[in-house]
Amino acid sequence: MAHSALPSPGPGALGVEVAAEAVWLLPEHALWWPAGALLLVADLHLGKAATFRARGLPVPGGTTARNLARLSQLVTRCAPRRLVVLGDFLHAQEAHTPAVLQPLARWRGRHADLDVGLVRGNHDSHAGDPPAALGIAVVDEPWLLGPFALCHHPQRHPTHHVLAGHWHPAVHLYGAGHDRLRLPCFCLDAGMAVLPAFGEFTGGMALPAAAGRRRFAVGGGSVWAVPGG
Template identity: 55%
Template sequence: MNTCLPIEHCGETLWLLPDKAIYWPARRALLVADVHIGKAASYRALHQPVPRGTTATTLARLDALLNSHDCEQLIILGDFLHARAAHSPDILASLYAWRNRHHSLKVVLVRGNHDRHAGDPPVVLAIEVTDEPLLLEPFALQHEPLPHPSHAVLAGHVHPVYMLRGRARQRLRLPCFLIDAQVSLLPAFGEFTGGWLVEPGLGARVFLTGGDQVWALGG
């Protein structure tokens, strides 16, 4: 069974989920970043050998999270679609079927850099699209990890990972949440996204995700 890790941040309780998402109980909201639907298809269009089935797997993971938490809304912190290749008939059919399974759910997309290139999702998906920041007290929900003048930021874009180093030179890269007073980062949700190695600054908290657990670095 997947085990969430509740934390307190800016006076709010947030549940860090092993599947690289945040559940915000007070808002009944699921937050994800960097879904990158259609990325594998974009690479295949360039004749790159990449895995198939990533869209179906990503949407199935979203299904599982939405079905296991009391959600009124899904908020996507940018890069829902990777590129215009995500508008292909097969991918759109998968998205339509996913949306029909959650037809009463409010879905909000905070535009990211890839969304601007890919274009907004089709209107039939009933996804509200907005530029950053989306202000939901006490947070500014953004794609870009830039400070906001009055709100603590929850953002994506970076795809943060942390390197664990063992005594015998073992190395393990794991996706992570980085929680800081000004700007906090969510790991990339998508199946085919890679990661950027982060080094936490003074006062930042790092929470690693692996398997079915989330745990505090050094905890």
């Protein structure tokens, strides 16, 4: 169900109902729950480019700074009480370098009053938790908040609606002349919603239409429902 009458948190956002709660799907690949003053993102993979460079692959830098700048813009606009990352905060152990941790520490200093949490994902188990000095609460899934079970891995929960990441969901859109466009998307199934990856340089997994599934493509600064789900 759409909630276009809700006060919008910014241009291009789409209001929908999840677990009988009004939430916003944001074009920045985030979910905003106004009633809980909760901002959710998934799969930052901070330091992924640095990890690739450390392993001998010549990829460009700057992704950490851009990811943190986008996150700051969201925090400023939505003014959440709490920000939760649904797993894969750091990409690997090689992300524990000054090139990644120093910008992250400066970002945390600019948002020192913000309650930040991390639900551990599969990459977090290899990368390790963020430095304790950052003041980020780190928990294992599921983290139950209101009607939601905050997870990294998409799954079902017996009593709560799951909000998760991990899949980096995407959708293929087809046009005339055999045109095809691949875009990140939000994927809403019964009892579960999966967020697109927030981090740059993360790739994606195309999810097909399925019974009861709603997919919401993200592109051009907007979120919109994919026809036919």
